Amino acid sequence: MAQAVRPNAPVSLFATDGKPHPLQDTLAAVTAVLGVLAFTTAWFYNLHLVSSWAGLIGIVTGAYGQFISATTRERFLLILGLGASAVGFFLGMAHGGLFGGVVGG
Numbered sequence: 001m002a003q004a005v006r007p008n009a010p011v012s013l014f015a016t017d018g019k020p021h022p023l024q025d026t027l028a029a030v031t032a033v034l035g036v037l038a039f040t041t042a043w044f045y046n047l048h049l050v051s052s053w054a055g056l057i058g059i060v061t062g063a064y065g066q067f068i069s070a071t072t073r074e075r076f077l078l079i080l081g082l083g084a085s086a087v088g089f090f091l092g093m094a095h096g097g098l099f100g101g102v103v104g105g
Contacts, residue, residue: 016071027065028074031081034058038088048095049102055089056098058082 038055041047062082069075092098 052092058085
């Protein structure tokens with residue numbers, strides 16, 4: 001039985017189609033880093049400014065990354081980063097918000 005044989009391409013962490021995706025890879029990495037930062041700082045009450053802003057920026061970058069993503073690996077990392085960013089954002093908002101204690105009376 002004849003079967004198609006695919007050549008073994010070099011293993012890449014993100015590009016499973018063999019093509020470079022520098023913008024998508026960068027957005028996935030930034031979203032993951034912001035998600036970890038937002039999630040970690042959300043557990044400390046006094047760091048609500050960091051967690052809420054990092055979470056908000058992580059949600060925006062992750063949403064745009066999902067919109068232009070090309071491979072499953074990118075989407076997987078984006079979803080993990082988006083989830084961590086959302087948890088960090090919501091806990092940061094619950095602890096004081098984006099401007100809590102800085103603006104206003």
